[in-house]
Amino acid sequence: MLVTGGAGFIGSHACVELLDHGYEVIVVDDYANSTPHVFARVERIAGRFVGAVYELDLRDRRALSAVFDRHSVDAVMHFAALKSVSGSLEAPVEYYDTNVGGTTALLRTMHEHGVHRLVFSSSGAVYGDAGPGLLDESAPVRPANPYAASKWLCEQILADVCRRRPEYTVLCMRYFNPAGAHPSGLLGEDPHGVPGNLVPYVAQVAVGRRERLHIFGGDYPTPDGTAIRDYIHVMDTVEAHRVALDHLSDGPGMRVFNIGLGQGSSVLDVVAVFSETCGVQVPYDIVPRRPGDVAHVVADASAVTLAWGWRPARNLADICRDAWRFQQLNPRGYAGAGRGPDSKR
Numbered sequence: 001m002l003v004t005g006g007a008g009f010i011g012s013h014a015c016v017e018l019l020d021h022g023y024e025v026i027v028v029d030d031y032a033n034s035t036p037h038v039f040a041r042v043e044r045i046a047g048r049f050v051g052a053v054y055e056l057d058l059r060d061r062r063a064l065s066a067v068f069d070r071h072s073v074d075a076v077m078h079f080a081a082l083k084s085v086s087g088s089l090e091a092p093v094e095y096y097d098t099n100v101g102g103t104t105a106l107l108r109t110m111h112e113h114g115v116h117r118l119v120f121s122s123s124g125a126v127y128g129d130a131g132p133g134l135l136d137e138s139a140p141v142r143p144a145n146p147y148a149a150s151k152w153l154c155e156q157i158l159a160d161v162c163r164r165r166p167e168y169t170v171l172c173m174r175y176f177n178p179a180g181a182h183p184s185g186l187l188g189e190d191p192h193g194v195p196g197n198l199v200p201y202v203a204q205v206a207v208g209r210r211e212r213l214h215i216f217g218g219d220y221p222t223p224d225g226t227a228i229r230d231y232i233h234v235m236d237t238v239e240a241h242r243v244a245l246d247h248l249s250d251g252p253g254m255r256v257f258n259i260g261l262g263q264g265s266s267v268l269d270v271v272a273v274f275s276e277t278c279g280v281q282v283p284y285d286i287v288p289r290r291p292g293d294v295a296h297v298v299a300d301a302s303a304v305t306l307a308w309g310w311r312p313a314r315n316l317a318d319i320c321r322d323a324w325r326f327q328q329l330n331p332r333g334y335a336g337a338g339r340g341p342d343s344k345r
Protein backbone atom coordinates (compact mmCIF):
# COMPACT_ATOMS: atom_id res chain seq x y z
CA MET A 1 0.00 0.00 0.00
CA LEU A 2 1.47 3.37 -0.98
CA VAL A 3 0.41 6.23 1.30
CA THR A 4 1.06 9.74 -0.02
CA GLY A 5 1.26 12.34 2.74
CA GLY A 6 1.82 9.53 5.25
CA ALA A 7 3.66 11.79 7.69
CA GLY A 8 0.74 14.20 7.95
CA PHE A 9 -2.06 14.32 10.47
CA ILE A 10 -4.47 11.92 8.81
CA GLY A 11 -1.80 10.03 6.87
CA SER A 12 0.18 9.10 9.99
CA HIS A 13 -2.93 7.76 11.72
CA ALA A 14 -3.75 5.86 8.52
CA CYS A 15 -0.28 4.25 8.60
CA VAL A 16 -0.98 2.92 12.11
CA GLU A 17 -4.37 1.61 11.06
CA LEU A 18 -2.88 -0.12 8.00
CA LEU A 19 0.05 -1.64 9.91
CA ASP A 20 -2.39 -2.83 12.60
CA HIS A 21 -4.33 -4.65 9.91
CA GLY A 22 -1.33 -6.37 8.37
CA TYR A 23 -0.71 -4.11 5.37
CA GLU A 24 2.77 -3.43 4.06
CA VAL A 25 3.08 0.38 4.06
CA ILE A 26 5.26 2.55 1.83
CA VAL A 27 5.14 6.31 2.39
CA VAL A 28 5.98 9.32 0.25
CA ASP A 29 5.86 12.78 1.81
CA ASP A 30 7.59 16.12 1.23
CA TYR A 31 7.20 17.19 4.91
CA ALA A 32 5.68 20.52 3.84
CA ASN A 33 3.48 20.42 6.95
CA SER A 34 4.84 17.37 8.77
CA THR A 35 8.00 15.75 10.09
CA PRO A 36 9.73 12.39 9.66
CA HIS A 37 9.89 12.12 13.48
CA VAL A 38 6.34 10.87 13.34
CA PHE A 39 7.36 7.45 12.00
CA ALA A 40 9.11 6.35 15.19
CA ARG A 41 5.79 6.92 16.93
CA VAL A 42 3.76 5.19 14.23
CA GLU A 43 6.04 2.17 14.55
CA ARG A 44 5.95 2.24 18.34
CA ILE A 45 2.16 2.17 18.37
CA ALA A 46 1.83 -0.45 15.66
CA GLY A 47 4.74 -2.61 16.84
CA ARG A 48 5.77 -2.94 13.19
CA PHE A 49 7.98 -1.03 10.80
CA VAL A 50 6.81 1.11 7.91
CA GLY A 51 8.25 -0.64 4.84
CA ALA A 52 9.97 2.44 3.42
CA VAL A 53 9.67 6.22 3.52
CA TYR A 54 10.65 8.54 0.66
CA GLU A 55 10.96 12.30 0.91
CA LEU A 56 9.60 13.59 -2.36
CA ASP A 57 7.15 15.94 -3.98
CA LEU A 58 4.59 14.00 -6.03
CA ARG A 59 5.18 16.37 -8.93
CA ASP A 60 8.72 14.99 -9.18
CA ARG A 61 7.55 12.17 -11.45
CA ARG A 62 10.98 10.69 -11.94
CA ALA A 63 11.42 10.21 -8.16
CA LEU A 64 7.86 8.94 -7.78
CA SER A 65 8.31 6.50 -10.62
CA ALA A 66 11.44 5.12 -8.94
CA VAL A 67 9.32 4.32 -5.86
CA PHE A 68 6.84 2.38 -8.01
CA ASP A 69 9.80 0.60 -9.70
CA ARG A 70 11.23 -0.44 -6.35
CA HIS A 71 8.04 -1.67 -4.65
CA SER A 72 5.12 -3.67 -5.83
CA VAL A 73 2.29 -1.21 -5.21
CA ASP A 74 -1.23 -2.62 -5.51
CA ALA A 75 -3.20 0.40 -4.30
CA VAL A 76 -2.64 4.01 -3.25
CA MET A 77 -4.09 6.10 -0.44
CA HIS A 78 -3.61 9.69 -1.53
CA PHE A 79 -3.57 12.19 1.35
CA ALA A 80 -0.76 14.50 0.22
CA ALA A 81 -2.13 18.02 -0.26
CA LEU A 82 -2.13 21.55 1.09
CA LYS A 83 -5.24 22.10 3.21
CA SER A 84 -5.50 25.63 4.58
CA VAL A 85 -8.50 27.63 3.41
CA SER A 86 -6.81 30.99 4.05
CA GLY A 87 -3.51 29.71 2.65
CA SER A 88 -5.33 28.84 -0.56
CA LEU A 89 -6.73 32.35 -0.89
CA GLU A 90 -3.24 33.81 -0.45
CA ALA A 91 -1.50 31.36 -2.78
CA PRO A 92 -4.06 29.91 -5.19
CA VAL A 93 -1.53 28.88 -7.83
CA GLU A 94 0.50 26.99 -5.25
CA TYR A 95 -2.64 25.21 -4.06
CA TYR A 96 -3.79 24.21 -7.54
CA ASP A 97 -0.29 23.22 -8.55
CA THR A 98 0.34 21.10 -5.44
CA ASN A 99 -3.09 19.53 -5.06
CA VAL A 100 -4.11 19.10 -8.69
CA GLY A 101 -0.60 18.76 -10.16
CA GLY A 102 0.32 16.27 -7.41
CA THR A 103 -2.75 14.20 -8.22
CA THR A 104 -2.19 14.18 -12.00
CA ALA A 105 1.48 13.26 -11.50
CA LEU A 106 0.39 10.42 -9.24
CA LEU A 107 -2.20 9.24 -11.76
CA ARG A 108 0.28 9.27 -14.63
CA THR A 109 2.78 7.31 -12.58
CA MET A 110 0.14 4.83 -11.43
CA HIS A 111 -0.93 4.38 -15.05
CA GLU A 112 2.64 3.75 -16.22
CA HIS A 113 3.02 1.07 -13.56
CA GLY A 114 -0.34 -0.63 -14.06
CA VAL A 115 -1.73 0.47 -10.68
CA HIS A 116 -5.44 1.23 -10.89
CA ARG A 117 -6.81 1.34 -7.34
CA LEU A 118 -6.96 4.59 -5.40
CA VAL A 119 -8.54 5.92 -2.23
CA PHE A 120 -8.65 9.70 -2.61
CA SER A 121 -8.78 12.20 0.21
CA SER A 122 -11.41 14.72 -0.79
CA SER A 123 -13.29 17.15 1.41
CA GLY A 124 -16.75 18.17 2.56
CA ALA A 125 -15.48 21.65 1.68
CA VAL A 126 -16.46 20.95 -1.95
CA TYR A 127 -20.11 21.61 -1.04
CA GLY A 128 -19.40 25.24 -0.07
CA ASP A 129 -22.09 27.35 1.51
CA ALA A 130 -25.07 25.05 1.34
CA GLY A 131 -27.11 26.45 4.20
CA PRO A 132 -28.57 24.48 7.08
CA GLY A 133 -29.44 20.84 6.65
CA LEU A 134 -27.41 17.71 6.01
CA LEU A 135 -25.44 17.32 2.80
CA ASP A 136 -25.60 14.00 1.03
CA GLU A 137 -23.32 13.08 -1.84
CA SER A 138 -25.79 14.36 -4.43
CA ALA A 139 -25.87 17.88 -2.96
CA PRO A 140 -24.70 20.60 -5.39
CA VAL A 141 -20.99 21.31 -5.28
CA ARG A 142 -20.02 24.97 -4.83
CA PRO A 143 -16.39 25.30 -3.68
CA ALA A 144 -15.96 28.58 -1.78
CA ASN A 145 -12.17 28.84 -1.92
CA PRO A 146 -9.22 27.54 -3.99
CA TYR A 147 -8.54 24.71 -1.52
CA ALA A 148 -12.06 23.34 -1.95
CA ALA A 149 -11.93 23.99 -5.71
CA SER A 150 -8.65 22.06 -5.96
CA LYS A 151 -10.26 19.02 -4.30
CA TRP A 152 -13.26 19.29 -6.62
CA LEU A 153 -10.98 19.50 -9.68
CA CYS A 154 -9.21 16.34 -8.53
CA GLU A 155 -12.57 14.59 -8.16
CA GLN A 156 -13.53 15.60 -11.70
CA ILE A 157 -10.20 14.35 -13.08
CA LEU A 158 -10.66 11.04 -11.27
CA ALA A 159 -14.22 10.71 -12.58
CA ASP A 160 -12.96 11.32 -16.14
CA VAL A 161 -10.23 8.71 -15.72
CA CYS A 162 -12.78 6.15 -14.47
CA ARG A 163 -15.15 6.95 -17.34
CA ARG A 164 -12.41 6.45 -19.91
CA ARG A 165 -10.65 3.47 -18.32
CA PRO A 166 -12.75 0.68 -16.88
CA GLU A 167 -9.77 -0.88 -15.10
CA TYR A 168 -9.75 1.92 -12.49
CA THR A 169 -11.45 1.79 -9.10
CA VAL A 170 -11.45 5.08 -7.17
CA LEU A 171 -13.05 5.64 -3.79
CA CYS A 172 -13.39 9.29 -3.10
CA MET A 173 -13.74 10.12 0.59
CA ARG A 174 -15.23 13.54 1.23
CA TYR A 175 -14.42 13.99 4.84
CA PHE A 176 -15.66 16.86 6.84
CA ASN A 177 -13.51 18.13 9.74
CA PRO A 178 -11.13 15.42 10.98
CA ALA A 179 -9.72 16.24 14.42
CA GLY A 180 -8.61 14.53 17.64
CA ALA A 181 -5.62 12.25 18.05
CA HIS A 182 -4.54 8.65 18.56
CA PRO A 183 -5.72 7.52 22.04
CA SER A 184 -2.09 6.76 23.03
CA GLY A 185 -1.30 10.48 22.94
CA LEU A 186 1.72 9.68 20.75
CA LEU A 187 0.21 10.85 17.48
CA GLY A 188 -1.84 13.96 16.87
CA GLU A 189 -2.17 17.13 14.88
CA ASP A 190 1.02 19.17 14.88
CA PRO A 191 0.96 21.67 12.04
CA HIS A 192 3.98 23.82 11.26
CA GLY A 193 3.58 27.36 12.63
CA VAL A 194 0.28 28.78 13.82
CA PRO A 195 -2.50 26.19 13.46
CA GLY A 196 -5.06 27.14 10.82
CA ASN A 197 -7.58 24.59 12.08
CA LEU A 198 -9.80 25.03 15.09
CA VAL A 199 -9.14 22.02 17.31
CA PRO A 200 -5.32 22.19 17.35
CA TYR A 201 -5.56 25.94 17.98
CA VAL A 202 -7.92 25.39 20.92
CA ALA A 203 -5.55 22.73 22.32
CA GLN A 204 -2.55 25.07 22.01
CA VAL A 205 -4.44 27.82 23.86
CA ALA A 206 -5.45 25.35 26.58
CA VAL A 207 -1.84 24.25 27.09
CA GLY A 208 -0.64 27.86 27.26
CA ARG A 209 1.27 27.89 23.98
CA ARG A 210 -1.08 30.56 22.57
CA GLU A 211 -2.85 33.28 24.50
CA ARG A 212 -6.41 33.32 23.19
CA LEU A 213 -8.53 31.73 20.54
CA HIS A 214 -9.78 34.05 17.80
CA ILE A 215 -13.23 32.95 16.78
CA PHE A 216 -13.68 33.95 13.16
CA GLY A 217 -17.17 35.42 12.93
CA GLY A 218 -19.94 35.76 15.49
CA ASP A 219 -22.55 36.94 12.98
CA TYR A 220 -23.22 33.79 10.94
CA PRO A 221 -26.88 32.81 10.48
CA THR A 222 -26.51 30.02 13.07
CA PRO A 223 -28.09 29.72 16.55
CA ASP A 224 -25.06 31.17 18.40
CA GLY A 225 -23.65 33.18 15.46
CA THR A 226 -20.51 31.05 15.04
CA ALA A 227 -19.89 28.72 12.10
CA ILE A 228 -21.04 25.11 12.22
CA ARG A 229 -18.96 22.12 11.10
CA ASP A 230 -19.11 18.35 11.33
CA TYR A 231 -16.08 17.25 13.39
CA ILE A 232 -15.08 13.64 12.92
CA HIS A 233 -12.47 11.81 14.96
CA VAL A 234 -9.27 11.11 13.02
CA MET A 235 -9.42 7.46 14.18
CA ASP A 236 -12.88 7.12 12.66
CA THR A 237 -11.62 8.82 9.51
CA VAL A 238 -8.76 6.36 9.04
CA GLU A 239 -10.92 3.37 9.94
CA ALA A 240 -13.21 4.39 7.11
CA HIS A 241 -10.19 4.41 4.78
CA ARG A 242 -9.13 0.94 5.88
CA VAL A 243 -12.68 -0.36 5.35
CA ALA A 244 -12.58 1.29 1.90
CA LEU A 245 -9.67 -0.98 0.96
CA ASP A 246 -11.91 -4.01 1.46
CA HIS A 247 -14.23 -2.49 -1.13
CA LEU A 248 -11.68 -1.64 -3.82
CA SER A 249 -12.56 -4.96 -5.43
CA ASP A 250 -16.33 -4.39 -5.37
CA GLY A 251 -16.17 -3.25 -8.98
CA PRO A 252 -14.60 -0.62 -11.21
CA GLY A 253 -15.52 3.05 -11.41
CA MET A 254 -15.58 5.90 -8.95
CA ARG A 255 -17.70 6.08 -5.85
CA VAL A 256 -17.98 9.10 -3.58
CA PHE A 257 -18.73 8.93 0.14
CA ASN A 258 -19.16 11.53 2.83
CA ILE A 259 -17.21 10.73 5.98
CA GLY A 260 -18.66 12.71 8.84
CA LEU A 261 -20.47 12.31 12.12
CA GLY A 262 -23.67 13.83 10.78
CA GLN A 263 -23.79 16.26 13.71
CA GLY A 264 -23.12 19.95 13.51
CA SER A 265 -21.11 21.78 16.18
CA SER A 266 -20.52 25.51 16.28
CA VAL A 267 -17.15 27.00 17.19
CA LEU A 268 -18.58 27.91 20.58
CA ASP A 269 -19.82 24.30 21.01
CA VAL A 270 -16.28 23.07 20.39
CA VAL A 271 -14.88 25.51 22.98
CA ALA A 272 -17.55 24.47 25.52
CA VAL A 273 -17.10 20.71 24.99
CA PHE A 274 -13.31 21.06 25.12
CA SER A 275 -13.45 23.06 28.37
CA GLU A 276 -15.91 20.66 29.97
CA THR A 277 -14.26 17.40 28.84
CA CYS A 278 -10.71 18.49 29.57
CA GLY A 279 -11.35 20.72 32.58
CA VAL A 280 -9.45 23.69 31.12
CA GLN A 281 -10.51 27.19 30.18
CA VAL A 282 -10.11 28.41 26.62
CA PRO A 283 -10.17 32.21 26.57
CA TYR A 284 -11.41 33.62 23.29
CA ASP A 285 -12.31 36.76 21.36
CA ILE A 286 -14.82 36.94 18.58
CA VAL A 287 -13.20 38.62 15.57
CA PRO A 288 -14.36 39.24 11.99
CA ARG A 289 -15.11 36.31 9.69
CA ARG A 290 -12.24 34.55 7.96
CA PRO A 291 -12.37 35.00 4.18
CA GLY A 292 -13.35 31.82 2.34
CA ASP A 293 -15.27 30.38 5.33
CA VAL A 294 -18.91 29.34 5.15
CA ALA A 295 -21.65 29.18 7.79
CA HIS A 296 -22.71 25.57 7.88
CA VAL A 297 -21.25 22.28 6.55
CA VAL A 298 -22.64 19.07 8.02
CA ALA A 299 -22.68 15.61 6.43
CA ASP A 300 -25.44 13.22 5.78
CA ALA A 301 -23.05 10.31 6.20
CA SER A 302 -25.59 7.53 5.86
CA ALA A 303 -24.49 6.34 2.39
CA VAL A 304 -21.24 4.81 3.64
CA THR A 305 -23.12 3.00 6.43
CA LEU A 306 -25.61 1.66 3.93
CA ALA A 307 -22.89 0.58 1.49
CA TRP A 308 -20.27 -0.81 3.84
CA GLY A 309 -21.93 -1.10 7.24
CA TRP A 310 -19.37 1.35 8.67
CA ARG A 311 -20.23 4.24 10.96
CA PRO A 312 -18.17 6.51 13.21
CA ALA A 313 -17.81 5.38 16.82
CA ARG A 314 -16.53 8.56 18.49
CA ASN A 315 -18.05 11.96 19.27
CA LEU A 316 -16.88 15.54 19.83
CA ALA A 317 -16.01 14.88 23.49
CA ASP A 318 -13.74 12.00 22.38
CA ILE A 319 -12.12 14.32 19.82
CA CYS A 320 -11.44 16.97 22.47
CA ARG A 321 -10.21 14.48 25.08
CA ASP A 322 -7.76 12.83 22.67
CA ALA A 323 -6.55 16.13 21.17
CA TRP A 324 -5.93 17.39 24.71
CA ARG A 325 -4.03 14.24 25.74
CA PHE A 326 -1.74 14.64 22.71
CA GLN A 327 -1.23 18.35 23.47
CA GLN A 328 -0.46 17.73 27.15
CA LEU A 329 2.00 14.95 26.38
CA ASN A 330 3.55 16.95 23.52
CA PRO A 331 3.22 20.62 24.46
CA ARG A 332 5.60 21.56 21.65
CA GLY A 333 4.29 18.93 19.28
CA TYR A 334 6.84 16.65 17.67
CA ALA A 335 9.55 19.31 17.93
CA GLY A 336 12.73 17.83 19.34
CA ALA A 337 11.25 14.33 19.37
CA GLY A 338 13.86 11.67 18.78
CA ARG A 339 13.46 8.97 16.24
CA GLY A 340 13.32 6.42 19.07
CA PRO A 341 15.25 3.22 19.34
CA ASP A 342 12.67 1.27 17.37
CA SER A 343 12.98 3.19 14.13
CA LYS A 344 15.13 1.71 11.45
CA ARG A 345 15.58 4.95 9.56
Ligand code: UFG
Residues within 6 Å of the ligand: 083, 085, 122, 123, 124, 125, 175, 176, 177, 178, 195, 196, 197, 198, 199, 201, 213, 214, 215, 216, 217, 227, 228, 229, 267, 290, 293
Ligand atom coordinates in the same frame (compact mmCIF):
# COMPACT_ATOMS: atom_id res chain seq x y z
N1 UFG B 1 -11.94 28.75 13.37
C1 UFG B 1 -11.86 29.76 14.31
N2 UFG B 1 -10.63 30.06 14.83
C2 UFG B 1 -9.50 29.40 14.47
C3 UFG B 1 -9.59 28.36 13.51
C4 UFG B 1 -10.83 28.06 12.97
O1 UFG B 1 -12.87 30.38 14.65
O2 UFG B 1 -8.41 29.73 14.97
C5 UFG B 1 -13.26 28.41 12.83
C6 UFG B 1 -13.32 28.56 11.32
O3 UFG B 1 -13.63 29.89 11.00
C7 UFG B 1 -14.42 27.56 10.96
C8 UFG B 1 -14.25 26.46 12.01
O4 UFG B 1 -13.51 27.04 13.08
O5 UFG B 1 -15.66 28.15 11.14
C9 UFG B 1 -13.48 25.26 11.48
O6 UFG B 1 -12.31 25.73 10.86
P1 UFG B 1 -11.11 24.76 10.41
O7 UFG B 1 -10.04 25.64 9.85
O8 UFG B 1 -10.73 23.84 11.53
O9 UFG B 1 -11.74 23.84 9.29
P2 UFG B 1 -12.53 24.23 7.94
O10 UFG B 1 -13.98 24.06 8.21
O11 UFG B 1 -12.03 25.50 7.39
O12 UFG B 1 -12.13 23.01 7.03
C10 UFG B 1 -10.86 22.88 6.46
C11 UFG B 1 -11.04 22.12 5.18
C12 UFG B 1 -11.43 20.68 5.45
C13 UFG B 1 -10.52 20.06 6.38
C14 UFG B 1 -10.46 20.86 7.63
C15 UFG B 1 -9.50 20.26 8.60
O13 UFG B 1 -12.05 22.74 4.42
O14 UFG B 1 -11.37 19.96 4.24
O15 UFG B 1 -10.03 22.19 7.32
O16 UFG B 1 -8.23 20.26 8.04
F1 UFG B 1 -10.94 18.80 6.67
